Amino acid sequence: MLQSFGASEEAVTLFGNKTNEDTVKTLFQQILGRTPDTGGLLFYAGKLEDGSMTGITIAQNVFDGATxxxxxxVANKLAVAKAFNTSLNTAEKKAAYAGADAVVTLREMLATVDSSSxxxxxxxxxxIQNLVDDNKKSDTAINATVSNSESVVISEAAASAHLAVTTHSDSGYELLTRKVDVFGIGIYAAEGVAENKLIHAANVMAEYLDNDENGVVDNQLVVDAIIASKATVGLWKNEGDLDVITEGQRRYTMDLGDTETRPEWHVNNLPKAFDASLEEILHSITQNGxxxxxxxIFGEKTGTSVADAMDVARGGQFIEIPEQYPESAWYSYTDPSCNYMCMITEYMYWGLTSILGAQASRLxxxxxxxxxxxxxxVQTGDPALYSLLTDDQYKFPTHLPDGTYAFEG
Incomplete structure (x- = not known):
């Protein structure tokens, strides 16, 4: 919802080249239906000027400070946006909610909401049906617009789940000025990373950890382990962006690229344009959780239950990558930079995402x-892995995250 009020990078098509003061006025008008007082106007315009806040963090502050x-x-606007979000319940409807015209439709609806709505x-x-009727698109057009549109599906979920983009002073990450906290786990973004990509990654993390989306993590032991290991996720735009992480924190940070984070994949399912957030975030969860x-059971070393299953899948226990895998192998990872521990991380990723349906069109x-x-x-060919990943005591996800964490707490 925050983005639907104009607080995203994509909203430049609607905000144009507004000054910082005009941007703040627009945000207040859209959220509260009035202009800010002089002190608030100057404060927030200054924050935009020095880069310490973005439109979305200002919007979050306005939301939180409303009395x-x-x-x-504000509560009524959230309720309307949540109901609108729920109504976007098919790929066709989600695709129709794309581009400036669709965003204006929701803005106009929200503008009518007041304290009695x-x-x-x-x-x-x-x-929504009018949007569908007016915006019949080819697959190519849909692919182009979904990634560049303001998506209430993603952004409203972030608001309702308190997955807000904030500034921070976390030691070692000071130069990655934006952060989303997901159940105590930091998701950080370098300069240039699109805000909707950061929000999407946070939603994917939340869905993996709270797969039934009831506001409570499914396996507290796993989350506690991730936090204790200091594990984080860092989104980068350019090679070397995460090198600014200091105080030894870089080795705890899982990399995720801006361009490989693809919310639109969950609509178009293009096999070659996969959403890498599903992979990298799961890597952090299994490796550090x-x-x-x-x-x-899941330790990344020889002799654990998952390692024994992997040894069968690879056709033998290969500490080093063999020159050629046996013909019996169905898991044949060949990246020379990936050691035995890494092989287990990848094995769990392939197994779980296949069970959840992410790989069905990608063979x-x-x-x-x-x-x-x-x-x-997986169930018939690798029963040992299937049994581990579907054992209810471990609380692995049972449906694939799509970046729309929907807890309404």
């Missing part, structure tokens, strides 16, 4: 490395 009738109106009385289905919480791309790309193939 009285302002607070009631009731979300239940608003007709979202008709509004499950491996430490259950060292004899032609991944087949040389991983052959069992569906839940059925």
């Amino acid at each position: 009285g009738s302002d607070a009631t109106m 009731d979300a239940a009385s608003m007709n979202f289905d008709e509004t 499950y491996a430490l919480a259950y060292p004899e 032609d791309i991944i087949g040389k490395e991983w052959q069992y790309n569906t839940a059925e193939l």
Whole structure:
């Protein structure tokens, strides 16, 4: 929802070349229906000027600081946006909510919401169907617009789950000025990373850890292990962006590139344009969470349950990558930079995302490395891994994250 109020990078098409003061005025008008007082105007305009805050962090502050009738109106706007978000329940509807015209439609709807409004009385289905009818697009057009549009599906989820982009003073990460806290785990972004990519990554992390989206992590042992290991995720725009991380924190940070973070994949499912956040964030969770919480089961060393399963999948226990894998192998990772521990991380990623359906259309791309790309193939071909990843005591996700964490707490 924050982005639907104009606080995203993509909103430049609607905000144009506004001054910092005009941007702040627009945000206040859209959120509270009024202009800010002089002190607030100068304060927030100054924050935009020195780069210490962005439009989305200002919007979050305005939300959090609302009182009285302002607070009631904000709550009603959130309720309307959540109901609108729920109504975007098909790929066609999500794709139709793309581009400036669609954003204006929601803005106009939200502009009518005040302290007496009731979300239940608003007709979202008709509004969305009009968008669908007016915005029939080819697959190519959909692919282009979904990634560049303001998406209430992503941004409103961030607001309702308190996955807000904030500034911070975390030791070692001072030069990565934006952060989202996900159950105590930091997701940081370098300069130039699109705000919607940061929000998407945070939502994916939240969905992996709270897969039933009830506001409570599914496996507290795993989250505690991640936090204790100091593990974080860092989004970068250019090679070397994360080198500014200091005080030894760099080695705890899982890399995730801006261009490889693709929220649009969850609409278009293009096999070659995969959303890498599904991979890199899961790597951090298994490597720094499950491996430490259950060292004899998921530990990244020889002799653990998952390592024994992997040795079968690779056709033998290969501490070093063999010149050629046995014909019996269905997992044949060949990256020379990946040691035995890394092989286990990748093995768990391939197994779980195949079970969750992420790899179903990608066999032609991944087949040389991983052959069992569906839940059925993992269950029948690699029963040891399937049993581990579907054992309820470990609380692995049972549905694939799509970047729309929906807890409404």
